[in-house]
Amino acid sequence: MSQASPREVSLQDLQGSPKRIRRERAFRGLFFGAAFFSIVISAAIVFSLFGEALTFLRNVDLSALIDVEGGWFPRRGRFDVITIITGTVLVSLIAMVVAAPLGLGAALYLSEYARPRVRRALKPILEVLASIPSVVLGYFALAWLSPNIMQALCSQPTSFSLGAAGIAVGILITPLVASVAEDSFRSVPMALREASYGMGARKRSTVTSIVFPAAVSGVVASLILGFSRAIGETMVVAIAAGATGGSLFTVDTCGPGQTMTAAMTSLAIGSDQVRGQEGTFESLFFVGLVLFFMTLALNLLSERFVRRVRLRY
C-alpha cells in the first residue's frame, strides 16, 4: 500500500475461484429444482382435475348439472351442483358471521388495546386455537354445538345440521382472520396514531377513523382468506353437516345438508361404493374443479387487497 506504483491486476485475479463459482451454480440449480418441482406438481394436479372433470362432463347430460328438483345424489345420477354450492355458501356465510366479529375484534384488541405483556400471553392462545385438528372441531360441533347451541336457536331437536357445521368452521377460521387482520393493523405506522392523538382524538376515534380505514384492504383480505378457507374446509362438514349419501336442495340451516367438500369425501370413502352409475366417480373431480376455481378466485382477490396495503406506505 505504501508503494507508489499502481498495483498490477490480471484478469485471472478477477475471475474468482472456479470451485466457488461451480458451487454457486449447484445451489442455484438445487433451489430452481425445488421451485420447478412444486410447479410441476401443481400443474399435474390441475391437469388431472381437468381430465377427469372433462370425462364426467362428456358422459353426463349437461342439463342434469342444474336440476334443483333432483338434488345431489351422484350414485343415482342426480348431479345438481346448485344444491351443494348452496350448502357450501351457507356454511361459509355462517362461519363468517362467527369469524368476522370474533377475528377482527381479537385483532383490534391485540394490536390496539392489549399491553405488550397481555399480547405476548394471548398470541400463543390464538395459535393453540389454530392448531386444533378440524376433526376434533367436527365432533365438537356434533356433540356440543348441536345439542346446546343449535337446539336453542332452532327450537327443535337437531343432530346433523349446516348451522352447527358453520359455527364450527367459523371457530376454525377465526385465528386465520385474526392473524391476517392483526398484521394489517400493526402495519399502520405509529406516526398516524400519534398524529391522531396529537389532535385530541380519543382511542375510539383513532381506532375507528384512522387505524381501521388505513388497514381496510388488509381487513378485507383477511375476510376473503377466511371465506376461502371455509369453502375448502372438509372434515368439519363431513362430520357435522350430515347428508352423507346426498341431499335435496335445502336452505334450512337447522337441518342436514351437503357441501361441495363433503360431497367429494362421501364419494371417496368406502371404495366399493364409489363406482355407482356412470360418471359418479368422475363427478368428484368436477366438483373439485369448481371448488378449485372458487378458492383460486378468492385468493387472487385477497392477494390484490394485501398488495394495496403494502403500496400505501
Added chain:
Amino acid sequence: MTQPEIHVDVSRHEGFASRELVFEIKDLSVFYGPFKAVRDITLDIGKSAITALIGPSGCGKTTFIRCLNRMNDLIETARVEGEIKYHGVNLYDKKVDAVEVRRRIGMVFQKPNPFPKSIYDNVAFGPKISGFKGNMDELVEQSLQKAALWDEVKDRLKESAMGLSGGQQQRLCIARCVAVQPDVILMDEPCSALDPIATGRIEDLMQDLKEEYSIVIVTHNMQQAARVSDMTAFFTAEVNEQQDRRTGVLVEYDKTENIFQTPTDERTENYVTGRFG
C-alpha cells in the same frame, strides 16, 4: 461537566415582562423506566411568541416537548416528575384529561404524517372529532389558507394527501393542527425532512401564526432558531450520577439574540458557534 446549571427567571427579561405566560415549568424530570432522560427543567414559555429549543442529539428536546401536551402518556415506560402549569393549571393533575389537553395544545411532528385520506378529510378530521358544528368547508379553507397551502390544493381537495410533496404534506399537517383552533402549537423539528425552499415557507408561516398561537419549536438548525424565535432554550446532555447514561439539562434560556450573541454559559457558546463536541 460540573458547572452549576443556570435557570433563568424569564420574567426579568424585558422581552418577556409584558408577556402573559402559557407554560410555567418547574423542576421537571422525565424518566423512561429507570432512566432519567431529562432533569430539573425550570422555564416559562410566553404567549404569542415562538420559543425555540436547541441542543445536541439525545439531550431530551423531544422528550421535553412531548410533555407539554402529554404525548408521553402514550409511551408506557415514560414517567414525569415536577410541575407543568398551563395557564395556571397543573397539566399532570389527576383530574386533567390528556385528550382535552391535546385539543388545546397541538403538535406537528418531525416527519410529515398526513392520514391516508383526502386533503379535505385530513383537515376536517380534528374539528369532526371535537364536535365542530359550523361550516366545515369554510373552516377547511381557512385552515389551509393559514398554512399557506390553499392555492396549491384548492382544486384537488378530494385527492389523497399522500400525493402531496413532503413540504406540502408538512404544511397540511400544520393546517390540520390549526383547524382545531389550538392555543399552542408544538413543533418537533418540523423542517428536518424538507428542502430549503419548503423550510423557508414554513418559517414564514410560523411568523404569521404566532400572532394567534404560541409556538414551541425544536430545531437542529441554528440559523432557523435565530431567524424565527423570540426566546431560545439551550439543552445539553450531561453524564448522570450513575455515570452510565446521559441526562438532559437546560443550560441557558434567554432572548434569542442573547443566546446567539452574548451567551453566558460556555457550553451554549460552544454549541451556537459550532464548536460543540
